[in-house]
Amino acid sequence: xxxxxxxxxxxxxxxxxxxxxxxxxxxxxxxxxxxxxxxxxxxxxxxxxxxxxxxxxxxxxxxxxxxxxxxxxxxxxxxxxxxxxxxxxxxxxxxxxxxxxxxxxxxxxxxxxxxxxxxxxxxxxxxxxxxxxxxxxxxxxxxxxxxxxxxxxxxxxxxxxxxxxxxxxxxxxxxxxxxxxxxxxxxxxxxxxxxxxxxxxxxxxxxxxxxxxxxxxxxxxxxxxxxxxxxxxxxxxxxxxxxxxxxxxxxxxxxxxxxxxxxxxxxxxxxxxxxxxxxxxxxxxxxxxxxxxxxxxxxxxxxxxxxxxxxxxxxxxxxxxxxxxxxxxxxxxxxx
Amino acid sequence: xxxxxxxxxxxxxxxxxxxxxxxxxxxxxxxxxxxxxxxxxxxxxxxxxxxxxxxxxxxxxxxxxxxxxxxxxxxxxxxxxxxxxxxxxxxxxxxxxxxxxxxxxxxxxxxxxxxxxxxxxxxxxxxxxxxxxxxxxxxxxxxxxxxxxxxxxxxxxxxxxxxxxxxxxxxxxxxxxxxxxxxxxxxxxxxxxxxxxxxxxxxxxxxxxxxxxxxxxxxxxxxxxxxxxxxxxxxxxxxxxxxxxxxxxxxxxxxxxxx
Numbered sequence: 360x361x362x363x364x365x366x367x368x369x370x371x372x373x374x375x376x377x378x379x380x381x382x383x384x385x386x387x388x389x390x391x392x393x394x395x396x397x398x399x400x401x402x403x404x405x406x407x408x409x410x411x412x413x414x415x416x417x418x419x420x421x422x423x424x425x426x427x428x429x430x431x432x433x434x435x436x437x438x439x440x441x442x443x444x445x446x447x448x449x450x451x452x453x454x455x456x457x458x459x460x461x462x463x464x465x466x467x468x469x470x471x472x473x474x475x476x477x478x479x480x481x482x483x484x485x486x487x488x489x490x491x492x493x494x495x496x497x498x499x500x501x502x503x504x505x506x507x508x509x510x511x512x513x514x515x516x517x518x519x520x521x522x523x524x525x526x527x528x529x530x531x532x533x534x535x536x537x538x539x540x541x542x543x544x545x546x547x548x549x550x551x552x553x554x555x556x557x558x559x560x561x562x563x564x565x566x567x568x569x570x571x572x573x574x575x576x577x578x579x580x581x582x583x584x585x586x587x588x589x590x591x592x593x594x595x596x597x598x599x600x601x602x603x604x605x606x607x608x609x610x611x612x613x614x615x616x617x618x619x620x621x622x623x624x625x626x627x628x629x630x631x632x633x634x635x636x637x638x639x640x641x642x643x644x645x646x647x648x649x650x651x652x653x654x655x656x657x658x659x660x661x662x663x664x665x666x667x668x669x670x671x672x673x674x675x676x677x678x679x680x681x682x683x684x685x686x687x688x689x690x691x692x693x694x695x
Numbered sequence: 696x697x698x699x700x701x702x703x704x705x706x707x708x709x710x711x712x713x714x715x716x717x718x719x720x721x722x723x724x725x726x727x728x729x730x731x732x733x734x735x736x737x738x739x740x741x742x743x744x745x746x747x748x749x750x751x752x753x754x755x756x757x758x759x760x761x762x763x764x765x766x767x768x769x770x771x772x773x774x775x776x777x778x779x780x781x782x783x784x785x786x787x788x789x790x791x792x793x794x795x796x797x798x799x800x801x802x803x804x805x806x807x808x809x810x811x812x813x814x815x816x817x818x819x820x821x822x823x824x825x826x827x828x829x830x831x832x833x834x835x836x837x838x839x840x841x842x843x844x845x846x847x848x849x850x851x852x853x854x855x856x857x858x859x860x861x862x863x864x865x866x867x868x869x870x871x872x873x874x875x876x877x878x879x880x881x882x883x884x885x886x887x888x889x890x891x892x893x894x895x896x897x898x899x900x901x902x903x904x905x906x907x908x909x910x911x912x913x914x915x916x917x918x919x920x921x922x923x924x925x926x927x928x929x930x931x932x933x934x935x936x937x938x939x940x941x942x943x944x945x946x947x948x949x950x951x952x953x954x
Contacts, residue, residue: 458779475704
């Protein structure tokens with residue numbers, strides 16, 4: 360396989376200006392701090408990280424919308440700075456949310472316009488538009504105004520728009536953001552179809568199960584640095600010393616959560632999620648610490664719905680990687 | 696071919712988004728019609744053709760310039776803030792200046808329909824019109840549309856980098872139509888402003904409209920068309936370079952995509 364994307368020591372700094380008209384302040388913020396990675400042709404590659412980690416900055420540089428401060432990046436063999444025109448011809452971009460479409464006109468008119476921008480002739484664009492709308496299940500609404508579409512339909516139209524010029528490489532920046540579960544599932548199916556069509560895909564997402572389900576390999580970024588790069592299975596194996604304890608507490612019991620936090624100590628990570636009538640407490644702990652044995656005493660007086668001991672998921676790995684490593688720690692990469 | 700398709704696509708999209716909307720069409724048609732009606736009623740049926748032509752055609756060209764300048768200024772807001780499509784336009788292989796050119800010429804198409812509507816209103820009110828509706832006049836109006844769109848394109852580039860300039864479009868609006876003699880002859884202006892007028896492509900287009908409105912043959916108008924179109928081509932080259940410069944600068948500062 361050859362690399363569809365080659366990123367070498369990519370760095371992007373922003374100058375942030377502040378202060379009033381008399382006293383101006385100026386500081387530099389680093390969104391990317393020297394990332395190096397390769398994406399193979401035909402691969403579905405995930406970029407994971409918390410807000411502000413640098414995922415969107417990376418996609419903007421690779422899609423020629425932003426210049427790097429230093430380092431190099433090539434897309435399908437073309438340098439994103441010096442050969443932006445060649446890169447643009449071969450990529451498709453989908454940004455999350457329902458923006459990026461002309462709501463006052465129909466899906467067909469939207470697709471026709473983008474086909475025109477990519478220089479497609481009328482006959483070819485007619486065929487591609489019909490195919491793309493059929494592929495995303497919108498052919499019956501093709502001539503309706505886009506602002507009458509649901510969010511899920513708009514996202515599917517985004518996919519059709521991204522494919523209209525048959526790009527070899529597709530950037531999907533949080534494509535399921537804001538979608539209901541059914542819409543998100545439909546969109547994930549569309550992403551799988553893109554993969555089956557042989558497209559190289561770079562996907563950013565906040566949803567771990569989505570990355571786990573879809574991606575061949577995942578890069579976890581945090582504070583502009585690469586924290587880990589491996590397949591989902593390899594990432595899970597990177598924390599063999601970890602197990603997860605999930606406890607459902609019925610009713611709001613902050614004192615019980617506080618006691619659990621005390622029990623967890625500094626070597627374990629605790630996250631508490633409020634659900635409508637209960638609280639889900641998740642403890643990631645090193646193997647060898649039998650926290651379950653201490654639960655009857657720790658949770659005395661609390662109404663416990665359920666207790667589950669399980670193997671770590673990708674989300675657990677992510678939390679461990681992002682919260683458990685000091686900023687600036689070297690990237691963890693799976694052995695070849 | 697790619698450029699032609701992108702240009703045509705942008706023109707059609709602009710018309711679909713705005714030009715063909717009833718509310719927008721009404722404002723584009725109503726203002727020239729009201730101006731034409733007031734002019735026709737004030738000047739009356741005995742008015743010399745030249746005076747009425749100034750009101751009907753000059754007023755139409757002033758409206759065209761204002762509309763084009765407005766489109767040059769607000770396209771970024773429309774594409775970036777309303778639709779979120781600006782990044783997608785920039786990321787397309789065609790130059791962004793070509794897309795803007797399509798939008799601006801689309802705006803002149805709407806404005807030309809306003810000129811035609813104004814002429815029709817004046818003709819209805821006066822019962823006759825001392826205005827030779829010749830091919831020379833039609834071509835002159837087309838040349839005017841092209842030159843005004845080209846000048847708008849030059850103004851559009853800096854507004855991408857400095858959106859604050861859009862607050863100053865009124866300050867940019869009047870000097871151009873005054874210096875270009877769209878509404879009244881530049882002979883009324885001080886001598887020092889003459890070189891500025893001669894460097895404006897719409898001045899030569901407005902002169903051709905005036906000449907054609909007096910019934911001059913194509914041969915007499917053609918030199919003015921050539922001067923206008925020559926300057927418009929120069930404006931196009933300047934605008935392409937300015938767009939490239941501005942977009943590169945915006946990619947460097949990270950101001951290209953908001954949000």
